[in-house]
Structures are given as structure tokens and as C-alpha cells.
Amino acid sequence: MAHVAHRAFKIGIVIKGLDGLLELVGGSALLLTGRPAIHHAVALLTRQELIEDPHDVVANYLQHMAQQLSLSTRHFAGIYLLAHGLVKIVMVVGLLRGLRWSYPMAVVLMTTFMGYQGYRQLHQPSLLLGLLTVIDVIVTCLIVREWRHLPAKTPPIE
Template sequence: MVRRKLARLSHRAFQVGVVLKGVDGVLELLGSAALLLTTQTTIRRAVSLLTNEELAEDPRDYLANHVVHMAQQLSLRTQHFAAIYLFAHGAIKIVLVVGLLRGLRWSYPAALLVLTAFIGYQLYRLAYLPSLGLYVLTALDLAVVLLIWREWRHARAWHDKP
């Protein structure tokens, strides 16, 4: 009875984690489109509007100053790279999420491989530029990888039963 409840809870956590990855993928596609359709001048104006009040209160605000600096240094090449990166990242996630939610066998190992590669890249980035947000994202990705692994093991066991 307890084992069955834990299996249901794990399956529900798997579904929630995978759906969240899908939402993340859609947001990345939207971000990609926004980057491709937005001029650098518009980005700088938007950043200025979003940070003016904060900088008026505290001209040394680290986050606001960092965002302003990034917007001022944004090159067209970097903007296009970010858009392409977000598009590829989001599209891959959406394809994997559809496969996982449909229970397609190929999607489990593919998702494990891709998400593990993403985690590896995030760990590389964390080694050079620690970030609380990236630590949290990496931990969540690791949890989703473990849930996918568990779900795949159960799916294989279920398919292999005579």
C-alpha cells in the first residue's frame, strides 16, 4: 500500500516536472522570438524604464546596475546568438516533453542525455559565475532527471512483463 502510494506520488512528480520543463521550453521560444523581433534600442529603453526607479532610490543597486550594463554592452551578434540558443533549447525541450508525456520509449533516454548535458553546462557556468538562480535551476533539473530515470525504469519493467 505504501509502495503504491509512493509510486503514484513519484509518477505525479514526474508529470509535474515534465510539464514545467514544457512551460520552460515555451517561454524560451517566446524569449527567442522577442529577441529576434526587438531592436537593441528598444531593449535599452525597456531596461531603462524597469531600472530607473530602483536606481533613483539606490544608485548603487547591484542588480539594476548589472542589468543596465548588460543592456548597454549587448551586441547584435550576442542578441542573435541568445535568440538561436533559446530557440534550440526550447524546441528540444518541447519535443522531449511531448515524447515523455506520451510515454514514447525513445524519449526517456533522449531526455536523460539532453538534460544531463544541460546540467553539465550549467555546472560549468556555475564554476565561473556562481548564481543562486542557476543553482536552483540545476537542482530542479537534477530532480527531473532522477524522476525521468525512475519513470523509465518502471515503463521498461511494465513493457517487459509477459
């Protein structure tokens, strides 16, 4: 069982790292890309789906969001994604390297992210956000479990 939990921890952390990398890319794209380019990209991504099903919920939602995207929203989302992605990557690197400070930091950060996600869920319920929050709870529990099973710190030799 311990081996399975450790493997799940590693997989969860790698997924968080990839998520952080995607957030860095997405945040950079939002900050560096103009509104017409965003509209064009969303149109390319949703065109085939809307041809097949003009009432596709996801494709229509993406189209609507692209049309409503203001400059201030784009800047906020871009900065948020950059910061969130950078924090995740630092956390993941520390956890994968087994650095002691990264475990409590990761628990605090993950709990903070989950608190914000819970707040968002109360004001704008979303099945996807709910699922991501459940995954974050599982990953946080795995981080705590790994933290508890770290080998004892050896005292310095005098």
C-alpha cells in the same frame, strides 16, 4: 510514495515545457528586436524598482546587461534560446505522451544541459544557475524513475 513521485514527474515536466516556451519567446524577441527596444523594455521593467531602491542588485544587473548587449551576443543568445526551447518542448511532449524514445533522449539532453550549466558555473558562478541545475538533477532523476516503471512493451501479434 510512487504516486507522489509520478505527480512530481508530471509537475517537473510541465515546468520544463513552460520554460521551453519562454525560451522560444525570449529567443525570438532577441532575434527580432533591436537594441533600442531592448533598452526601453529593460528600463520599463526596472524603473519602479530603481525608484524604490537605486542600489537594487537585480535591476542594476539587468540595466548593465542591456547596455553591454552586442549584436553577436544577441544573435548567439537568441539562437541558443530558440534551439534549447524547441528541444525542451519536443522532449516534454514525448514524455507527457509516454513515448518510449523520449525517456532516454530526455536523460541525454538533460545531462548535456547540466554539463554545460556546470561548465558555466565553474567560469561564472551564479546562485540562480546553481539552483536551476539542482532542479534539473531532480527532474532527471524523476525521468529515470518513470522510465524504469514503464509497462513492458507488448510484442507484435503474428
